[in-house]
Amino acid sequence: MLAHDLRMMRQEKEILLMTHIVLGYPNFDDCLRVIEGMVEAGVDLMELQIPFSEPIADGPVILRANQSSLAAGATVDQCLEFAESVTRRFDIPFLFMSYYNILFKYGVEAFSQKMSQIGMAGAIVPDLPPEEAGAYLAAMARYGLAPIFIYSPNTPETRMRMIADSADGFIYCVARKGVTGAGTEFSTDLEAYLARCRAATDLPLALGFGVKDKDDVDFLRGRVDIAVIGTQTIRVVEQQGVGAVGEFISRLR
Amino acid sequence: MDDRGNARGYYGEFGGSFIPEILVATFDELTAAFSEAKADPEFWARYAELMSTYSCRPTPLTFCERLTKHFGGAQIYVKREDLNHTGAHKANNVMGQGLLVQRMGKTRVIAETGAGQHGVATATMAAKFGFDCTIYMGEIDVERQRPNVFWMERLGATVVAVTDGTRILKDAINEAFRDWVTSMDDTHYVLGTACGPHPFPEMVSYFQSIIGSEARDQIRAQTGALPKRIYACVGGGSNAMGIFSAFLDDSEVELIGVEAGGRGLETGEHASRLACGDASVGVAQGYKTYFLQTDDGQMRETHSVAAGLDYVGVSPILANLRDEGRVRFESATDREVIDALALTLKMEGLVPALESTHAFVQAFKEAPNLSPDDVIIINQSGRGDKDIFTVADAFEDPKWREFIKRKAEEYDAGA
Numbered sequence: 001m002l003a004h005d006l007r008m009m010r011q012e013k014e015i016l017l018m019t020h021i022v023l024g025y026p027n028f029d030d031c032l033r034v035i036e037g038m039v040e041a042g043v044d045l046m047e048l049q050i051p052f053s054e055p056i057a058d059g060p061v062i063l064r065a066n067q068s069s070l071a072a073g074a075t076v077d078q079c080l081e082f083a084e085s086v087t088r089r090f091d092i093p094f095l096f097m098s099y100y101n102i103l104f105k106y107g108v109e110a111f112s113q114k115m116s117q118i119g120m121a122g123a124i125v126p127d128l129p130p131e132e133a134g135a136y137l138a139a140m141a142r143y144g145l146a147p148i149f150i151y152s153p154n155t156p157e158t159r160m161r162m163i164a165d166s167a168d169g170f171i172y173c174v175a176r177k178g179v180t181g182a183g184t185e186f187s188t189d190l191e192a193y194l195a196r197c198r199a200a201t202d203l204p205l206a207l208g209f210g211v212k213d214k215d216d217v218d219f220l221r222g223r224v225d226i227a228v229i230g231t232q233t234i235r236v237v238e239q240q241g242v243g244a245v246g247e248f249i250s251r252l253r
Numbered sequence: 254m255d256d257r258g259n260a261r262g263y264y265g266e267f268g269g270s271f272i273p274e275i276l277v278a279t280f281d282e283l284t285a286a287f288s289e290a291k292a293d294p295e296f297w298a299r300y301a302e303l304m305s306t307y308s309c310r311p312t313p314l315t316f317c318e319r320l321t322k323h324f325g326g327a328q329i330y331v332k333r334e335d336l337n338h339t340g341a342h343k344a345n346n347v348m349g350q351g352l353l354v355q356r357m358g359k360t361r362v363i364a365e366t367g368a369g370q371h372g373v374a375t376a377t378m379a380a381k382f383g384f385d386c387t388i389y390m391g392e393i394d395v396e397r398q399r400p401n402v403f404w405m406e407r408l409g410a411t412v413v414a415v416t417d418g419t420r421i422l423k424d425a426i427n428e429a430f431r432d433w434v435t436s437m438d439d440t441h442y443v444l445g446t447a448c449g450p451h452p453f454p455e456m457v458s459y460f461q462s463i464i465g466s467e468a469r470d471q472i473r474a475q476t477g478a479l480p481k482r483i484y485a486c487v488g489g490g491s492n493a494m495g496i497f498s499a500f501l502d503d504s505e506v507e508l509i510g511v512e513a514g515g516r517g518l519e520t521g522e523h524a525s526r527l528a529c530g531d532a533s534v535g536v537a538q539g540y541k542t543y544f545l546q547t548d549d550g551q552m553r554e555t556h557s558v559a560a561g562l563d564y565v566g567v568s569p570i571l572a573n574l575r576d577e578g579r580v581r582f583e584s585a586t587d588r589e590v591i592d593a594l595a596l597t598l599k600m601e602g603l604v605p606a607l608e609s610t611h612a613f614v615q616a617f618k619e620a621p622n623l624s625p626d627d628v629i630i631i632n633q634s635g636r637g638d639k640d641i642f643t644v645a646d647a648f649e650d651p652k653w654r655e656f657i658k659r660k661a662e663e664y665d666a667g668a
Contacts, residue, residue, distance in 0.1 A: 053418065053551040054537045056430045057273040063417055076549045100271055101536045105550030127271045127539070131261065152275040159277070177275055178435040 002093055002121045002146035002169035006204045006225060009044055015221045016044035017252060018206060020097065020230035022065035023048050024074030026237075028082050033242045038233070039090045041249035045226070047124060048086070050079045050098035057099075057126040059181030061231045061238075076102060080114055087119035095148065095169075097124040103136065112139035122146030122169045130166040137166055148172050151200075153193045160200035170204040170226060173197050175211070181231035184210025186219040194223045217252050227252075258570070262451020265576060266534070267542050267569030270450040276430075279437040284452045286357050291459065296356075300349055301463070307381065308338040308348065310463065314471035314630070319600040320617075327481065327623035329616065330630045331603065332468045332496060341606065341635030342464060342492045343374040347443060349460030351378040354441045361385040361440040365429045367394055367422035367488065368561030368608060369401025370635055371445030376410035378443075386410040389428040391421040394560045401639055419554050422488075422564045426538050446489025447568040450539035454494075454570050461495025468630060469499040481627040482507045482619065485634070486611040487527070487582070488561045490568030492634035497580065507581065509619075510571060511611040513557030514584035524555040526567040527575045527582040542569045558587035558643060559607035561635075585614035591647040593617055594637065606635035607643065 009016055019038050021031055038046065051066040051074055058066065087094050096115065103111045103125065115123065122145050128136060130149060140147045146169025151160055153176060164171065173194065175184045184190070197205055207220055208228030217227045229252065236248045262268045272280060290296040304310040313336065317329040334342035347364075354362060362384045366372030372388040379386035388410050395402055395414045405412050418424035426449070433442045447457040472480050483500060485493035487510040500506040515523030518531070524545070526532040532543040535550055545553045545565045557563040574580040585593075590607055593614045597603050605613060609632070616631045623629065637644065645653040 054423065054427055056427050056538065057275075057434070059431070060417075067418065070551060099537075101544075101546070101550040104536050105533075105546070105548065126273050127536070129270070129272065129274065129277060132269055132271055150274040152273075152277075154278040155274060156278070163274075174275060177437070179431050182435075 001144055003203055005093060006170060010204070010225055013044070015217060015224070015253065016226040017042070017217070017249065018045045018047060018226050018228045019043050019233050019249070020047040020049060020228065022062060022069055022234065023050055023079040023082060024069035024072060025051070025065040026068065027072065028078065030237070030242050031082065032086070034237060034245050035086055035090065037242065037246035038249055039092060041246040042253070043092065043249055045093040045095065045121070047095050047097040047230070048079070048083055050076060050096060050102050052099040052102055055099060057179060059179035059231065061181045061234055065234055076106060080118060083120060084118035093121035094119070095122045095124055096120055100125050100128040108135045109139045112143045112145060115145055116143035120145065122148055124148040124172060126150060130163055133166065150174055151197050153177065157196060157200055160197065164201035164203060167201070167203060170206050171197065171201055172228070173205055173207045173224065175207055175209040178209070180209060182210060186216055191223065214252050258451070258455055262455060264570045264573035267572040268451060268454060269541050271536050271539050271541070272450050273434060275434050276437065279433070280450060282357065286353055287452050287456050290353055290356060296352065300352060300460070303348055303352070304345065304463065308344050309336045311467040311471070312336045314468060314475060315603070316475070317601050320597070323600060324617060324620040326621040326625065327627040327629045328476070328625065329620060330472060330475070330480070330628060332464060332630055332632045334464060334492060334632060334634045335605065335609070335636035339370070339374045339377050340638065341370040341374065342461060342495060343371045343445060343635070345463055345495065346445065346457050346460045346491060347371070347374040347378045350441065350443045350456070351382050354384065355382060357441065359439050359441045361436065362443050363387045363389065363429050363432050363436070363440055364443040364445060365389045365422065365425035366401075366445065367391070367425070367563060368559065368606070369394065369398035369405070369639065370561060370606070372405050372410070372412070373401050373408070375443050375445070376405040376408035379410060380408050387432065388412045389415055389425040389432070391415050391419070391425050393420045394422065394425070397643060398560055398639065399642070421555070422560070423538065423552060423566070430539070446491040447494045447570060448489045448538070448540060448542070448566055454540070454568055457491050458494040458498060458570060461491050462498040464492065464495035464632065465497060465499030468496055472628065472630060476628050478628065479503055479506050480630045481623060482509055482629045483632070484509045484511060484612040484616045484629065485632040486511050486562060486608050487567060487571060488513070488524070488564050488608060489566070490571045492632055494568060494570055496630070496632045501579065508579065509615060510580050510582045511615045512582060512584045513559060513562035513611060514586040514589070515556040515558075517586055518584060522556040523584065524557045524563050524565070525584040526565070527572065528584040538566060540566070540569055542566050542572045558590060558647070559611065561606070561608040562611065583615045585611040589614045591644070594644065595648070603633065604637040605633045606637045607640045609634040610637070
């Protein structure tokens with residue numbers, strides 16, 4: 001379903017924008033205002049990160065946002081309630097991003113059922129490779145949700161095809177080694193990698209890690225379907241306030 | 254023991270490999286290199302040779318005559334991992350992984366450290382093999398283990414104080430992973446304990462198994478029989494896996510893991526994952542095991558007087574051995590540890606690390622109830638010199654305090 005929706009959206013726009021926020025950071029009210037600003041400015045889909053105490057794939061900016069949210073008392077139930085209010089109000093696809101322990105402790109089946117009830121489109125779980133994802137894949141399929149999986153520049157082609165067999169919605173291509181929030185060189189190397197990704201799957205492709213401005217988005221136009229702006233939007237909120245988000249997004253495309 | 258896990262590193266329902274895609278190729282490479290090394294008889298021979306010429310293997314098995322008399326029960330033997338170079342069993346794992354790094358042709362090593370023993374061991378190995386070295390250490394541990402930080406830096410390592418999260422061992426592990434996802438082309442992550450994603454639990458246990466194979470031969474040579482019970486402290490679980498592994502098939506040998514009881518299990522301020530019901534199964538830091546965590550799945554703060562036991566998770570191999578009933582788990586409080594250390598110092602002249610002393614506590618509780626014909630082994634995983642500041646505070650030693658004050662005044666006057 002998500003893959004279909006994204007393909008329809010792509011007929012209107014050359015490249016889609018996906019943004020990322022950490023739920024409860026700096027607080028839930030500001031999260032709502034940030035989402036409002038982003039949707040008004042034309043963001044096409046969003047990742048809502050449920051904070052986790054051990055976010056090993058995230059760099060310092062998102063790591064601290066996770067800690068700050070948890071320190072302020074954010075719970076998984078609060079995140080689910082908030083997500084429900086958001087999916088009712090805004091007509092774009094929303095995904096959860098979190099680490100596997102959050103789903104595992106909630107119960108993978110119960111979590112998938114809940115996601116479906118509250119109108120989520122899918123989930124990104126960066127520490128859950130397809131080999132460990134049997135129960136998760138079955139539950140996500142049962143509730144018509146998209147399990148998003150990840151490609152990285154060192155993923156061999158055979159593995160890319162195996163991952164594509166498990167994935168739905170789109171494939172999240174990590175632009176480079178490292179964690180979220182560091183710089184990426186938008187170069188011919190990246191172009192070759194994206195061509196390998198494109199050859200391995202028919203699913204829409206998203207590219208994230210280091211996408212920060214219009215030049216980066218322009219580079220990605222025609223090469224992927226979705227540009228992911230993660231850490232940079234959190235930086236904009238931190239440095240310029242909630243009100244600056246809309247303008248930042250509008251200038252990207 | 255290394256064939257007890259399956260190909261994806263599962264021990265019962267525990268273990269596995271929950272890693273970001275960017276690290277999958279690196280883990281595949283490591284798993285292949287480790288399998289090849291294990292299959293190569295020369296590799297273990299080279300390892301044993303290195304440990305006997307650079308460290309002090311085989312380490313002795315010491316009979317504790319006065320402690321045995323004092324408790325009036327079982328004969329107490331101590332396996333002396335404190336006599337390894339750098340003062341702890343950590344050297345076994347680190348030198349083994351160092352040989353693997355050479356095989357893989359990498360030039361830089363990174364490691365996490367809690368007590369600092371694994372950091373010092375890794376920095377030492379890096380100096381010997383000529384590798385660049387970065388050690389991640391929680392800010393709180395940097396404070397309480399300054400002497401080890403001093404040595405790591407003198408050995409040429411860069412020590413990074415981790416200021417995120419709870420600022421202890423688990424946060425150092427997260428930070429080491431963050432380094433590795435960028436640097437894996439030339440860097441190996443020398444994980445210090447039998448935890449983390451496959452193949453680390455198996456690989457670390459493999460190198461540490463040298464403890465148990467020696468101890469088994471030694472106790473039979475010295476007493477003519479196998480021991481009744483073996484005690485080992487359990488943080489991540491590597492020294493326990495090391496000594497237990499040679500006895501897993503000897504059903505008459507009872508194996509006891511001793512965790513950090515901190516300020517008492519009832520206070521919640523402890524690091525006991527398997528000895529009490531506070532922990533639950535979860536997935537973090539790349540593997541599935543019992544974690545001290547909230548109902549939401551957030552890791553909790555842990556406490557122990559011994560930095561090396563102050564950890565939220567535990568070896569998946571030990572979690573499975575506990576559930577199978579093969580290993581019994583107990584806990585020792587900070588207070589009991591200080592008392593047992595005082596006794597061991599005065600009666601045997603041994604200086605166990607605060608971590609290792611946890612095993613002594615439980616052995617001392619049980620020894621009087623055993624027969625004089627029974628033999629027990631305590632694994633003294635490391636030596637306690639590094640803990641001098643913590644121990645001096647716990648003993649409230651007035652002369653030490655005066656010495657430190659005078660030293661500080663000297664530095665102030667010189668500044």
